[in-house]
Amino acid sequence: DTAVSQTPKYLVTQMGNDKSIKCEQNLGHDTMYWYKQDSKKFLKIMFSYNNKELIINETVPNRFSPKSPDKAHLNLHINSLELGDSAVYFCASSQDASGAWRTDTQYFGPGTRLTVL
Amino acid sequence: AQKVTQAQTEISVVEKEDVTLDCVYETRDTTYYLFWYKQPPSGELVFLIRRNSFDEQNEISGRYSWNFQKSTSSFNFTITASQVVDSAVYFCALGVNAGNNRKLIWGLGTSLAVNP
Numbered sequence: 001d002t003a004v005s006q007t008p009k010y011l012v013t014q015m016g017n018d019k020s021i022k023c024e025q026n027l028g029h030d031t032m033y034w035y036k037q038d039s040k041k042f043l044k045i046m047f048s049y050n051n052k053e054l055i056i057n058e059t060v061p062n063r064f065s066p067k068s069p070d071k072a073h074l075n076l077h078i079n080s081l082e083l084g085d086s087a088v089y090f091c092a093s094s095q096d097a098s099g100a101w102r103t104d105t106q107y108f109g110p111g112t113r114l115t116v117l
Numbered sequence: 118a119q120k121v122t123q124a125q126t127e128i129s130v131v132e133k134e135d136v137t138l139d140c141v142y143e144t145r146d147t148t149y150y151l152f153w154y155k156q157p158p159s160g161e162l163v164f165l166i167r168r169n170s171f172d173e174q175n176e177i178s179g180r181y182s183w184n185f186q187k188s189t190s191s192f193n194f195t196i197t198a199s200q201v202v203d204s205a206v207y208f209c210a211l212g213v214n215a216g217n218n219r220k221l222i223w224g225l226g227t228s229l230a231v232n233p
Contacts, residue, residue: 041225042223043208043226044223048218050218056215056218106221108154108161108164111160111162
């Protein structure tokens with residue numbers, strides 16, 4: 001069984017288009033994340049949701065909008081795609097990242113390689 | 118500042134050599150967590166280990182071992198008798214407070230090439 005899954009695995013699109021990436025986890029975790037990994041392999045957190053509530057929102061353009069219909073799903077919608085959005089996007093989940101006393105292990109999906117032409 | 122430094126950008130070894138990947142961190146938190154992840158050429162991110170700041174015991178898992186030294190703020194990773202399948206980018210990460218929540222601060226990764 002796949003723990004954290006993402007679709008699609010590859011996404012090639014034109015500048016200016018709107019696209020979505022879906023993420024689902026079957027681990028029963030409360031917290032989900034979106035990361036962007038650039039061509040130099042730098043991992044940057046974009047968003048984090050705990051039980052459908054946004055808890056981390058790093059400096060990300062408004063064109064990026066996460067949506068969590070339930071705690072097992074966290075989708076990423078991107079409007080007006082730009083060349084600089086080309087990257088690998090990873091979804092991850094952890095048991096519970098709320099509260100200040102522990103850091104749960106994050107488990108990652110396989111990644112979605114987005115190419116904007 | 119809260120940061121993770123992986124000073125080795127790329128390492129190349131011959132199979133069966135031992136190799137150590139360095140990780141140095143900075144944090145103001147008194148309680149924190151440290152992680153290593155592996156990213157093989159196929160691209161997925163694989164969790165290897167988590168360590169909390171109160172547990173300085175070294176850990177061994179097969180050919181992998183980790184040396185946590187609070188005095189030098191380091192959490193180094195050693196692969197013994199490396200194999201070609203160990204070729205990957207390895208990331209060290211630090212779990213820190215982010216307001217009322219926690220988040221991971223990532224190093225830039227060390228790319229390890231194990232040659233036959």
